[in-house]
Amino acid sequence: MRTVRISDDALARACGADAVAAEFARRGATVERVSSWGMHWLEPLVEIEGEGWGPVTADDVAAILDGTCDKAIDRIADHPFMADQQRLTFARAGKTRPLSLADFAATGGWAALERARAIGPATVVEEVIASGLRGRGGAGFPAGIKWRTVADTPGARKYIVCNADEGDSGTFADRMLMEGDPFALIEGMAIAALAVGAQRGYIYVRGEYPDAIRKLEAAIPLAAPRISPFEIEVRVGAGAYICGEETSLLNSLEGRRGEVRAKPPLPAIAGLFGCPTVVNNVLTLAAMPHILAEGGAGHYGGLGFARSRGTMPIQLAGNIRHGGLYETAFGVTLDELVHGIGGGTASGRPVKAVQVGGPLGAYLHPDQFDIAFDYESYTAADALIGHGGITVFDDRTDMGAMARFAMQFCAAESCGKCTPCRIGAVRGVAVIDRIRAGGRSPEGLECAPQMHNSRKTGRSQAEEVTLLEDLCETMTYGSLCALGGFTPFPVLSALKHWPEDFGLAPQSGKGMAEQTHGI
Amino acid sequence: MAGADLDDILARHLGREGALLPILRDVQVAFGCVSPASEAAIALALNLSRAEVHGVVGFYHDFAAERDPRPEVQICRAEACQARGVEALISGAQAAAGERVLLRTVYCLGLCSVGPSARVGDALHARLDAEGLRRLIEAA
Ligand SMILES: Cc1cc2nc3c(=O)[nH]c(=O)nc-3n(C[C@H](O)[C@H](O)[C@H](O)COP(=O)(O)O)c2cc1C
Ligand code: SF4
Ligand code: FES
Numbered sequence: 001m002r003t004v005r006i007s008d009d010a011l012a013r014a015c016g017a018d019a020v021a022a023e024f025a026r027r028g029a030t031v032e033r034v035s036s037w038g039m040h041w042l043e044p045l046v047e048i049e050g051e052g053w054g055p056v057t058a059d060d061v062a063a064i065l066d067g068t069c070d071k072a073i074d075r076i077a078d079h080p081f082m083a084d085q086q087r088l089t090f091a092r093a094g095k096t097r098p099l100s101l102a103d104f105a106a107t108g109g110w111a112a113l114e115r116a117r118a119i120g121p122a123t124v125v126e127e128v129i130a131s132g133l134r135g136r137g138g139a140g141f142p143a144g145i146k147w148r149t150v151a152d153t154p155g156a157r158k159y160i161v162c163n164a165d166e167g168d169s170g171t172f173a174d175r176m177l178m179e180g181d182p183f184a185l186i187e188g189m190a191i192a193a194l195a196v197g198a199q200r201g202y203i204y205v206r207g208e209y210p211d212a213i214r215k216l217e218a219a220i221p222l223a224a225p226r227i228s229p230f231e232i233e234v235r236v237g238a239g240a241y242i243c244g245e246e247t248s249l250l251n252s253l254e255g256r257r258g259e260v261r262a263k264p265p266l267p268a269i270a271g272l273f274g275c276p277t278v279v280n281n282v283l284t285l286a287a288m289p290h291i292l293a294e295g296g297a298g299h300y301g302g303l304g305f306a307r308s309r310g311t312m313p314i315q316l317a318g319n320i321r322h323g324g325l326y327e328t329a330f331g332v333t334l335d336e337l338v339h340g341i342g343g344g345t346a347s348g349r350p351v352k353a354v355q356v357g358g359p360l361g362a363y364l365h366p367d368q369f370d371i372a373f374d375y376e377s378y379t380a381a382d383a384l385i386g387h388g389g390i391t392v393f394d395d396r397t398d399m400g401a402m403a404r405f406a407m408q409f410c411a412a413e414s415c416g417k418c419t420p421c422r423i424g425a426v427r428g429v430a431v432i433d434r435i436r437a438g439g440r441s442p443e444g445l446e447c448a449p450q451m452h453n454s455r456k457t458g459r460s461q462a463e464e465v466t467l468l469e470d471l472c473e474t475m476t477y478g479s480l481c482a483l484g485g486f487t488p489f490p491v492l493s494a495l496k497h498w499p500e501d502f503g504l505a506p507q508s509g510k511g512m513a514e515q516t517h518g519i
Numbered sequence: 520m521a522g523a524d525l526d527d528i529l530a531r532h533l534g535r536e537g538a539l540l541p542i543l544r545d546v547q548v549a550f551g552c553v554s555p556a557s558e559a560a561i562a563l564a565l566n567l568s569r570a571e572v573h574g575v576v577g578f579y580h581d582f583a584a585e586r587d588p589r590p591e592v593q594i595c596r597a598e599a600c601q602a603r604g605v606e607a608l609i610s611g612a613q614a615a616a617g618e619r620v621l622l623r624t625v626y627c628l629g630l631c632s633v634g635p636s637a638r639v640g641d642a643l644h645a646r647l648d649a650e651g652l653r654r655l656i657e658a659a
Contacts, residue, residue: 011630014643040632167627169597175629207544207581208628210641235537236544239580241626255539255565257578273536316632318602323632346603355598359626391599391631405598409626415578 004029005047008098009036009179010211011172016057017044023058027065035180037094038325039081041346042073047094052076081341086303086311087327088290089283090173092181099218104183110226112292116191124195124292125151131297132309137163137244137281138357138386138482140308140375146278149268150196153276160192160201160230161253161272161279165237165244167206168358170317170389174282176325177313178205178212181286182219188285190227191292192278201232202272204249207239241359241413245481246279248415259415260481281387283313305331308374318355318391319345335369338392349394353402353498357386359409360486362493363399382489399498404432406490410483420475421484428471428491435464435502461504468495524549525557529564539565539575543582551586589621590659593638594652596624599631608635611649615656622656 006012006021021031024046037045042054046064052073053064063069073079076094087093096103104110116124129144150158162185166174178185189201205213216234224231235253237243243252247261250272271277287310290296300310308330314337316323321343338344338354345351353363362383364371371377378385393402407428414421434440441458445451459467472488479485500506528545532538542561546553553561553576562572576582594612596605616622630636633645637652639659647655 010643011633011645014630014636014645015633043633166629169627170599170631171627172629172631208625208638211643235540238540238544238547238582239625240578252540253537255537255575257575259578318599318631318634320632359598389599389631391602393602397602402598402601405601409597413626 002029002048003032005032005034006044007036007094007180008033009043009176010209011040011176012036012043012045013211015043015055019058020044020046020056020061023061024065027061029065032097034096035093035098036176036325037076037082038090038176039079039322040324041322045076047076050075050077052079081322081324081326084341085327086329088300088311089177089184089287089313090181090325090327091290092184093176093325096181098180098182098215099222101183101222104181108293109183109289110187112289112296113187113190113194113226115294116194116292121151121195121197124191127297128195128288128291131291131300132304132307133284133287133291133300134308134375135281136283136287136312136387137246138168138384140385143280143284146268146280147192147195149266150198150276150278153269155276157200157273157275158196158198159272159275159277160189160196160198161246161249161267161277162189162201162203162282162285163244163246163249163279164203164205164209164212164282165249166209166282166387167241167244168360168387168389170355170358170391171315171387172317173313173315173325173388175209175212177282177286178203178209179215182215183223184289185216185282185286186219186223186227186232188288189232190230191288192280192285193227193230196276196278198278199230201230202253203232203234204237204243204253205234206237206243240415241409242415242481242483245415245483248481249279250277257415259417262480283387303329305329305372305374307376312373312385312388314373315387315389316342316392317389319347319394320390320392321346330372330374332373333369334364334371334373334390337373337390338369342390342392345392345394347394347396349396351392352395352397353393353399353494355391355393355402355490356389357384358389359406360384360482360489361386361389362489363402363497364493365497382493384486384489398501399494400432400436400501400503403491403494403502404429404436406487406494407432410487414483415481418478418480418484420478421480421487424471424475424479424484425487428468428475428487431464431468431471432491432502434459435461435468435504438503439464465495465502465504525560529561533564539567539572543576543579547582551588552583554584554586587621589619591621591623591639592616592656592659593623593625593628595626595628595630595634595636595638597626597631599627600634600636603634605635608647608649608652612652612656615653620656620659
């Protein structure tokens with residue numbers, strides 16, 4: 001009988017893939033559990049000899065087997081969502097069994113590591129620099145330069161730390177990569193180790209990803225002989241968003257509170273246990289097998305837009321019809337992503353706002369949708385691409401509430417090390433509440449004659465807005481890390497584009513929030 | 520009893536680099552909390568002060584000082600799930616949970632294209648509507 005391929009990715013499973021697989025098996029079919037293609041609205045997606053059906057339930061199985069199911073999408077690889085992608089990091093997505101060494105080797109696995117061993121560390125670093133790859137975790141720092149710093153720093157012990165904390169809402173590419181192609185990440189880490197002379201690697205995975213943890217723990221012993229003497233261990237986070245920040249992550253790995261460290265020293269010079277350490281995102285490391293393949297660096301560097309080279313696994317999330325993973329060269333516009341590829345909202349209503357780059361990313365207004373997917377273009381628009389998550393909101397969204405949520409999230413997740421973030425975020429929630437309530441007048445104890453220093457006059461709504469802008473400026477310039485420093489992006493962008501959602505006159509927010517930052 | 524299990528956990532991790540987090544995690548999983556007594560035993564084993572261990576326990580959302588015996592359902596209320604309507608499900612979820620089930624807010628389960636999503640144990644659930652979430656909570 002024909003082989004039926006169904007993903008065992010956590011998202012496919014959350015949508016019911018296990019029950020579908022069990023039903024096929026019950027009917028005598030041979031079922032292979034593979035990685036996910038990334039067409040999430042079609043999960044559970046069933047593939048038989050290249051043809052696809054989705055989203056499938058156990059009730060559809062009989063009809064698929066006898067050829068009468070109306071959920072056919074024809075050839076998966078030719079689907080419009082797939083056909084125009086440039087899948088380099090996700091080349092194996094949908095095609096291989098995640099824990100099959102045979103599948104991995106048959107699709108070019110280990111070739112880059114072998115080649116890296118042959119060309120030697122110095123050439124590896126040069127090629128990574130030449131590829132133009134920038135860190136995919138958010139900051140966009142050139143990966144090759146970081147590696148060169150670690151390689152050039154003397155140290156008896158060096159570490160490779162893979163940042164798999166992926167806390168940003170609207171992102172799931174790290175998860176998909178770890179679950180779908182764990183050996184590619186391991187190969188990338190082994191290449192990094194070779195390049196800088198590291199003996200040990202850690203993958204710091206957030207606890208919210210049980211499937212990824214399980215897959216990695218199964219994959220590492222299988223791959224151990226290939227990467228020896230380099231060794232990799234999985235460490236699991238404990239529910240702190242800030243531990244995605246690299247120095248907080250290092251403290252957490254060392255068994256400390258996940259407080260952010262002041263830089264310098266850079267982790268590349270004094271990182272884990274004070275040793276030179278490469279900290280890279282999952283996607284940065286998983287891009288290495290392509291880059292280190294013969295001619296890979298040139299190919300990768302030849303793709304992209306301005307100083308953003310190569311491809312980005314973009315994640316389409318939130319209220320979007322065709323949500324999922326879309327890997328493509330930099331330069332694609334937001335309009336293409338949201339309205340073209342994504343098909344608009346899932347609810348069928350107009351798009352109101354799009355948040356790019358997770359909780360610290362700006363809300364973009366449809367007027368700005370011609371912006372190209374590129375680090376510098378987003379920075380120029382007071383926005384960021386971050387880890388490449390795109391979250392779509394429809395016209396029912398209250399952007400004042402979203403701004404408040406941004407402050408609330410910052411307050412909940414602050415590591416507490418610096419005041420603008422720890423206190424500012426709490427104040428930010430209160431100020432937004434007061435703006436939305438139309439200002440405030442002094443009350444209770446404040447009015448008592450003994451309270452000489454308390455303010456006896458109220459604050460108008462406009463004054464509260466000024467206060468919020470001041471607060472955001474303090475957070476922007478006074479915070480030690482990007483949690484406090486970037487939370488003003490979602491807040492001020494919401495205020496600027498949707499003042500009516502703060503109870504302000506439409507347009508009165510324009511011009512405000514204009515003077516913001518250039519970080 | 521518990522003391523023996525804690526010794527097992529300590530024995531498993533002692534000598535590892537940065538052993539404290541893996542120990543706390545296993546303790547939290549095994550006992551549903553990291554109690555003051557566990558903190559003291561861990562501090563002794565790792566040659567740390569109790570204050571240091573307590574400070575670490577207090578920092579992370581996943582470690583609780585006291586065990587809550589109720590079944591737990593985690594609901595994602597981060598931006599992408601908000602965009603897909605999770606907030607409208609919360610009051611119904613609270614009604615279904617009552618005092619019997621512990622509802623915990625989490626921020627993102629990596630299912631942001633198919634939310635609202637929830638987690639019970641290691642099982643993930645997506646595309647939840649009011650009815651689906653209610654059934655999930657009742658079965659917890
Ligand atoms: C609040 C905060 C959260 C972060 N979360 C993550 C994360 O979840 N994953 C990640 O790779 N980088 C995250 N970063 C960025 C890291 O600090 C760091 O830049 C990155 O891991 C470096 O790897 P890369 O150069 O490969 O991107 C975060 C930064 C901040 C300030
Ligand atoms: S900005 Fe916030 S999270 Fe970052 S170091 Fe300061 S207190 Fe910690
Ligand atoms: S935002 Fe809910 S799963 Fe990511």
